[in-house]
Amino acid sequence: MQHKLENAIEKRSHLLDEQTNALRLVDGVGDGLPDVFLETFASHWVVSTRDGRLHPEIRAWLQQQAHSCYWKRLDQHEKENPQHIAGPKQDEPFIARESGVNYKIHLQAGYSQGIFLDQRLNRIRVREHSGPGKTVLNTFAYTGAFSVCAALAGATTTTLDLSQIYLDWARDNFRANDLAPDDHYFCKGDTFHWLKRFARQGRTFDGIILDPPTFSRDDKGKVFRVEKDYGRLVELAYACLAPGGWMLCCTNCRKLDPRDFSRMVRDAAPSSTITALDMPEEYTGENYLKSLWVQKR
Structure with a gap:
């Protein structure tokens, strides 16, 4: 799993630059990781799963990364906030960029983080x-x-x-x-x-x-x-x-x-x-x- 996660992120690395730091990094079955999705918002990560659980191997790998990371269960009620699972907490709103445009992101805003x-x-x-x-x-x-x-x-x-x-x-x-x-x-x-x-x-x-x-x-x-x-x-x-x-x-x-x-x-x-x-x-x-x-x- 670690190899698949790293390959998926590397495959999208050309899309990340000073103008864009908000992007999907892992896209489920397309990256050989069914029902697992990873998004970055200005180096803060949100991993989402459909089955209500996060595979221990994925959790362990995320905890080794230098990112604040939150886990979102896609099968839960939309008002549930993502859970902090690794790195520094980021519970206050912050700014992420996409195509040179700034957007306010809030990891504790329920189902969606703002974009x-x-x-x-x-x-x-x-x-x-x-x-x-x-x-x-x-x-x-x-x-x-x-x-x-x-x-x-x-x-x-x-x-x-x-x-x-x-x-x-x-x-x-x-x-x-x-x-x-x-x-x-x-x-x-x-x-x-x-x-x-x-x-x-x-x-x-x-x-x-x-x-x-x-x-x-x-x-x-x-x-x-x-x-x-x-x-x-x-x-x-x-x-x-x-x-x-x-x-x-x-x-x-x-x-x-x-x-x-x-x-x-x-x-x-x-x-x-x-x-x-x-x-x-x-x-x-x-x-x-x-x-x-x-x-x-």
């Missing part, structure tokens, strides 16, 4: 397709990583999430990149409600990000399931998309076949050019993240 690393290439694409005078809407925004990338390119962003905690975190991410949050918009509430409101107001955006959780419940108890409701979400967003604008449509729902996902998006976004996007090269295991770039004609 989903599998969206690395998509964040680059959003930044490349944003710019001065453009408007970008980031729905289900979590800590606003896509918003930060669009804002760094000069766009005016609207960051939308149900959680005030995450909206405040998003503002922290803006400040971490010398961006003024007051120059942008932050909306608390349900994405479906806000998209209908924007449509009534005649408000459109040059770019829209749709990356919802696989399952969620709004503040009125209404359930959203990607495999059933994603098409309706795209339809509402498309009505708010300016002519010539783009949408990034993503889901990590493993139950949803890529062809069915593409069909849902195509049916809800007529008169568009749709391109399937690849996952980053460091994800050598399951090809679970489905991403489509929708360009409105």
Whole structure:
């Protein structure tokens, strides 16, 4: 196991530099280590396992490394914090970098530490397709990583999430990149409600990000399931998309076949050019993240 872990990390070493110190280092079955995942955040490591246990050999190897290391059990409730297992404790938030962008990371923030690393290439694409005078809407925004990338390119962003905690975190991410949050918009509430409101107001955006959780419940108890409701979400967003604008449509729902996902998006976004996007090269295991770039004609 030690040999596999070291080979996996070495294979990704070319992706780590002054501009990027947050990255997936071990990707499960793709590295010959099924259900074992290792991520680095500015030299702080998080190892995740699916079966509720950490193999003693892996634990022993991690304890020999010069990193603070935490273990996350993927089969547990999302509010459970990762457990400290090696190295110095890092229980306070800190800054990590990806593609030259700063993000606030908190290892004791529950299921996710502040950024989903599998969206690395998509964040680059959003930044490349944003710019001065453009408007970008980031729905289900979590800590606003896509918003930060669009804002760094000069766009005016609207960051939308149900959680005030995450909206405040998003503002922290803006400040971490010398961006003024007051120059942008932050909306608390349900994405479906806000998209209908924007449509009534005649408000459109040059770019829209749709990356919802696989399952969620709004503040009125209404359930959203990607495999059933994603098409309706795209339809509402498309009505708010300016002519010539783009949408990034993503889901990590493993139950949803890529062809069915593409069909849902195509049916809800007529008169568009749709391109399937690849996952980053460091994800050598399951090809679970489905991403489509929708360009409105």
